[in-house]
Amino acid sequence: MVINLSGLKVEKVVAAATSASHEILLDENDVNFERVNFISDILSRNTVLDSFNEIEFEDFTTFFNIMKMDLIKPNKILKIKIENEEEFDILSNLLIDTGLSNFYTIILLMDENLFLNLLKMKLSLISHIHLEIYLSKISFDQKELLVNEKSQKWISKNPVCFDIIINRDNYVDILSEIPYLYSNKMIRFFNISYDYQSFEKMTIEELQKLEFWINHIKIWAIFSNDKKFEKIEIKGISKFHLPIFIARDGNLFYNRQHYEYKETPLFNIFNERDEYSFQEMAKILRYTKLSPDIFYFPFQPKKIMWNMINYFDNLKLMGNVNEIPVITALIMQWSWRK
Amino acid sequence: MFCLPVPDFLLTERCNMACKYCFEHKLSGLDVDKDKLIKYINEKTNGSFFLFGGEPLLTIDLIIEIMEAIAKTNIITKRKEKMINSCKSVITNGTLIKANLEKIKKHGLRMQISFDGVKEAHDMNRVFRKGGKTFDIVLEAIDLCHIHEIPWSLHGVITKKTLPYLADTTMLMVELYDKYEGINAAISHLGKNMYQIIFEQEYDDHDVDVLLEQFQLICKRIMNHPKYNNDQKKQMLASFLNRKGGVCAAGTTLLAIDVNFDIYPCHRLVAFEEERKRYKLGNIYDTHGFKQFRLYNSYFRQRHIVSSIYSSDINIKNNLSKNTRWMNWCPSTNLETSGSIYFQNPKYNLMHVELNRLIDMLEKKYGLYQNKKNNNNKYNKKVDIKC
Numbered sequence: 001m002v003i004n005l006s007g008l009k010v011e012k013v014v015a016a017a018t019s020a021s022h023e024i025l026l027d028e029n030d031v032n033f034e035r036v037n038f039i040s041d042i043l044s045r046n047t048v049l050d051s052f053n054e055i056e057f058e059d060f061t062t063f064f065n066i067m068k069m070d071l072i073k074p075n076k077i078l079k080i081k082i083e084n085e086e087e088f089d090i091l092s093n094l095l096i097d098t099g100l101s102n103f104y105t106i107i108l109l110m111d112e113n114l115f116l117n118l119l120k121m122k123l124s125l126i127s128h129i130h131l132e133i134y135l136s137k138i139s140f141d142q143k144e145l146l147v148n149e150k151s152q153k154w155i156s157k158n159p160v161c162f163d164i165i166i167n168r169d170n171y172v173d174i175l176s177e178i179p180y181l182y183s184n185k186m187i188r189f190f191n192i193s194y195d196y197q198s199f200e201k202m203t204i205e206e207l208q209k210l211e212f213w214i215n216h217i218k219i220w221a222i223f224s225n226d227k228k229f230e231k232i233e234i235k236g237i238s239k240f241h242l243p244i245f246i247a248r249d250g251n252l253f254y255n256r257q258h259y260e261y262k263e264t265p266l267f268n269i270f271n272e273r274d275e276y277s278f279q280e281m282a283k284i285l286r287y288t289k290l291s292p293d294i295f296y297f298p299f300q301p302k303k304i305m306w307n308m309i310n311y312f313d314n315l316k317l318m319g320n321v322n323e324i325p326v327i328t329a330l331i332m333q334w335s336w337r338k
Numbered sequence: 339m340f341c342l343p344v345p346d347f348l349l350t351e352r353c354n355m356a357c358k359y360c361f362e363h364k365l366s367g368l369d370v371d372k373d374k375l376i377k378y379i380n381e382k383t384n385g386s387f388f389l390f391g392g393e394p395l396l397t398i399d400l401i402i403e404i405m406e407a408i409a410k411t412n413i414i415t416k417r418k419e420k421m422i423n424s425c426k427s428v429i430t431n432g433t434l435i436k437a438n439l440e441k442i443k444k445h446g447l448r449m450q451i452s453f454d455g456v457k458e459a460h461d462m463n464r465v466f467r468k469g470g471k472t473f474d475i476v477l478e479a480i481d482l483c484h485i486h487e488i489p490w491s492l493h494g495v496i497t498k499k500t501l502p503y504l505a506d507t508t509m510l511m512v513e514l515y516d517k518y519e520g521i522n523a524a525i526s527h528l529g530k531n532m533y534q535i536i537f538e539q540e541y542d543d544h545d546v547d548v549l550l551e552q553f554q555l556i557c558k559r560i561m562n563h564p565k566y567n568n569d570q571k572k573q574m575l576a577s578f579l580n581r582k583g584g585v586c587a588a589g590t591t592l593l594a595i596d597v598n599f600d601i602y603p604c605h606r607l608v609a610f611e612e613e614r615k616r617y618k619l620g621n622i623y624d625t626h627g628f629k630q631f632r633l634y635n636s637y638f639r640q641r642h643i644v645s646s647i648y649s650s651d652i653n654i655k656n657n658l659s660k661n662t663r664w665m666n667w668c669p670s671t672n673l674e675t676s677g678s679i680y681f682q683n684p685k686y687n688l689m690h691v692e693l694n695r696l697i698d699m700l701e702k703k704y705g706l707y708q709n710k711k712n713n714n715n716k717y718n719k720k721v722d723i724k725c
Contacts, residue, residue, distance in 0.1 A: 030554060031699040037688050039543045277540060278683040282676030285684055319630060320678050 043281045045272050046071060048252075051288035053077060054243040056109075056256065060087040062248050066269065067100075074103040079134070081109040085117060092122075095129050106131040109163065119151040127154065134163035134191060155187075162187050167195035168202060175213045179220055196313040200327050207330070214334040241306030242288065252284065254321065258312040287311065290322040305332050340622040341382045343591040346605055347375060349400060350392040351597055355431050355472065357452075358463040359497055359536055361606045362392070369397055370597045376407045378599075378622065385420030388427070390594070390605050395434035398441055401425055405445060429493075431464070433472055435479035439486060448489040451476060455507025455533070459500035484518040494533035498545055504552035507533065509559055512574070521570055529577035531584060535664075537671040541685040549689060550696050557700055576706050579697050583665035589634040589679070595622060603634060604670045617673075634679075663697055665690040 049055065049071050056079035057063040063080045066072065082088050088108075095101045110118075112135055118126060162181060166174050174192075181187045202210065245253040250270030253259040266284040292314070293304055308331065309324060317325040324332075351365040379387065389401060405425045408418060432451040435442065442449070453476055454460040461471040483490040492511060496504060511532055515524040535549075560566075560574050586592070588604030595601055599622045602608045607617040620628035665687070669679040676683070700706075 031696070031703050033550065033696050033699055035543075035546070035550075035692060036695065037691055039541060039546065039685050039688055042684050042688060275542075278538075278675055278685050281684045282678070282681055286676050286678045286681035290678070290680055320680065322678065322680060 040274070043276050043285065045269060048267055048269070048284065049073075049244070052242050052244040054079065054241060056243065056245045057081065058245070058247045058256075058259070059083065060091060062246055063091075064094075066246060066250075069269075071269065072104075077105045077107060079107045079109055082114065083110075084114065085121070088114075088118060088122065089125075092125050092129055095131070101130045107134055108132070109134045109136060111136050115160075119154070123151060123154060126158075132159040132161060134161045135187075136163055159189055160187060161189035161191050163191045163193075165193045165195055168198035168206075171210065172213060175217045178217055179224075182224065191307075193310065194308065194328075194331055196310055196325060196327050196331075197316055199331070200317055200325065202327075210331075211334050214331065218335065239306065240291070241309075242291075243307075243311075254287065254311040254315070257310070258315075261312070263312075287321050292322050292324050303332075303336055305335060308332050308335065339378060339382055340601065340620065340625050340628070342593050342595070342601070342622070343384070344386050344388070344587070344593070345378075345383060346388040346390055346592055346594040348391060348594065348596045348605060348608065349375075349389050349394050350397045351610070352396050353391060353393040353431075354396065354433060354467060355393065356465060356467045357431075358465070359495060362608070362610050364610050365392060366597070366610075368597045369400065372400055372403060374599065376404055379404070379408065379421060380411055380413070382622075383421070385417050385424065387421075387424045388429075388592075389425060390429060393431055393434065394428050395430050395438055398434075398438050398447075401428070401447070402441065402445055431472070432476040432479040433466070435488075436475070436482055439482060439488075442488055443486050448491075449479075449483055450491050450493055451480065451483075452494065453480070453492045453511075454494040454496070454500065456503050456510050459496075459503040459507055460494075462500055463495070463497060480514060480518070491527075493531065496533050496535045498536075498539045498541060501535075501545055501548045501552065504549065505555040505559060508556050508578070512560075516565075521566070525570070525573050525577050528574055529581050531581075531666070534666055535686070535689075537666075537668055537683050537686050538675050539683075539686075541689055546689045546692055549693060553693065553696060553700070557704065561704070572704065572706065575704055579663070579701055579706065581664055583662040583667060585667045586669060588668070588670050593619070599623065601628070603673070606668075607670050607673070662690075663694055665694070 050073055053075075054077040055072060057066065059081050060083070063078070072078070080091065082091065088110075091108075095106065100106065106129075108131055110133065115133060115135055162178075164174055178190055181190075199207075199210065243255060244266075245255050245259055246269060247253065247259050247265070250268045251259075251265030252267045252269060253263065253265055264283075266287060267280070292309060304324075309328060311321050313328070314323055314325060315321045317327070347370060350369045351362075352367050352369070353360075353362070353365060389404075391397075394401065405422050408421045408425070411418065426445070426447050427450065428447050429450045430452070432449070432453065435449060435451075441447075452464070454462075454464055457473045460473040460476070464472050464476075466472065480490060480492070482488075492514070494507065494511075496507070500507070508528075512524045512528065515527050556578065557575060560571055560578070563571065566574070586604070588594075588606075592604060593601050594603070594605040594608055596608045600609070601619045601622060602617055603619065607614065609615040609618055619630055619634075667682070672679050672682050
């Protein structure tokens with residue numbers, strides 16, 4: 001038997017065609033086919049993080065370990081949780097030495113007390129680094145935030161964002177406090193995440209109330225954007241946005257909530273292998289390859305606000321990470337402003 | 339009782355075979371309750387349903403009893419005929435056809451026989467519970483069906499290990515159809531779901547190479563076949579290369595009901611094992627207990643998505659509704675393999691992306707591409723495919 005298949009290894013062809021009882025000659029005129037896609041290239045530890053534009057690290061150590069591996073391409077948003085001043089010192093020195101903040105958007109997640117201490121003690125150091133600060137909690141009676149004129153000035157010029165998750169029980173309190181925080185604490189950015197799983201259980205009447213409050217805060221934000229004052233922004237990203245959370249052991253999750261629920265991880269970044277099973281591949285690829293905007297929703301929002309999608313909630317509510325639940329689409333619709 | 343659009347009843351959880359790739363493990367050995375089934379068919383179906391197994395011919399008397407019971411009922415003739423017709427279609431492994439020949443012939447049953455191709459491929463996976471091989475028995479059954487004018491069709495499964503036999507298998511099926519039904523049947527079946535490359539296996543790059551090479555061999559064999567004229571060869575080739583991918587309605591219009599009347603998205607997800615119980619949707623006697631409906635409702639609305647394909651470097655949005663030749667879509671297997679009804683085994687998917695690229699080139703080589711481009715469909719007959 002003579003077999004000549006261009007582009008294919010002879011031994012593979014012979015092995016494959018051992019069954020062929022007929023004499024088939026594949027001549028020089030056969031199609032000159034060359035493979036473009038390879039199964040071995042589908043998933044690799046070196047490229048898996050390329051799909052995401054926002055990477056959150058469980059803590060400072062995780063950030064440090066992952067950056068050493070040189071797996072993250074520039075122009076990504078990196079979120080790092082900072083627990084104490086010591087971590088901040090190490091990180092700020094690292095950022096100054098390496099210039100990392102020129103290649104990435106660095107967001108520090110911290111609580112209010114740490115932030116106040118940094119404002120008091122490390123203001124000159126903070127001022128040297130280009131970064132954003134997300135505060136997980138703000139106590140409304142805390143007056144120290146306006147500690148002195150210098151720190152006031154710093155806050156007014158730098159992005160300090162109130163990062164809050166609202167749910168069915170607390171949304172009225174939180175949304176009604178936003179004007180206060182803006183007026184009295186000079187917080188200009190509000191990153192509101194929604195606990196869709198709790199909103200899902202709302203009655204129609206409760207939903208109407210929620211719509212009222214979202215509208216209320218939206219209109220307040222529009223009217224607050226006076227040139228005399230600083231601009232207020234309730235963050236909504238209309239360009240494609242895909243987040244990932246990296247735990248200390250290198251496991252990847254949709255977000256921190258997904259990690260805290262002790263769900264099965266999507267992938268492990270420390271585990272380097274040549275081959276992955278199709279189940280292992282599918283776990284992470286169904287998230288990165290199937291973008292929700294190819295689905296049409298039961299209720300179509302005017303525009304997708306990417307950072308409002310909670311992929312873990314998608315999974316819990318729809319049984320599918322790629323599908324946006326009705327409640328998410330509704331809140332997106334209400335939040336959207338031209 | 340829960341009314342389902344197209345129920346797929348498991349008549350029995352018994353089978354005389356133990357095929358190596360079968361998704362029905364740990365069969366209970368039970369048969370369905372005949373009276374309950376007849377009552378349900380009479381009262382709740384619109385006349386369209388499927389009977390499945392296990393091996394349905396193990397309960398051929400039950401099928402006949404159901405048909406007779408329907409015939410006696412006082413319902414309009416058209417609906418009665420539709421229901422009896424639904425009973426006549428039997429998906430069988432073919433090994434019991436000879437033993438039940440008279441009954442099959444008398445009641446006009448139609449056989450869809452599971453047949454994996456050449457002896458080496460068929461006997462590799464399709465074996466009796468006690469280990470005996472079945473190729474010769476099934477081949478004899480096909481012959482008997484022809485002699486006794488029993489309608490038959492073939493459907494096979496191609497696994498990773500039987501991929502190297504694909505060309506031989508294809509040519510054997512062509513020869514069988516040509517021998518018994520004529521050249522037109524052979525051409526037609528080349529474009530139908532003659533066999534299915536199994537979804538849930540760990541393909542590697544070598545398997546992709548083998549598949550591509552087998553496709554080239556098949557084209558060669560058809561074009562070099564001494565029996566057919568040029569026109570017939572091109573029709574066969576066009577039919578084969580243009581086989582459209584199929585989308586299964588599992589979980590939407592089609593739902594499976596096991597011998598306990600529990601409802602599942604399809605027969606491959608029935609809880610033959612403990613861990614599969616999570617796929618259970620409800621029971622036909624409990625209309626309020628239906629669960630996981632969202633998963634399948636949304637699938638029904640979004641079926642256009644499944645015509646899209648994935649590969650490691652192709653943007654899914656740019657590939658909707660094209661390059662899906664030979665790429666079948668099984669939401670149930672997707673659910674099992676990826677946890678999402680929308681996401682196929684990426685290895686299977688990539689294999690078909692490459693296959694579609696090769697088919698484009700083969701169409702050009704054999705002059706089929708030009709015909710398609712000029713809207714001359716002489717060699718590009720559209721064929722309806724059911725998964």
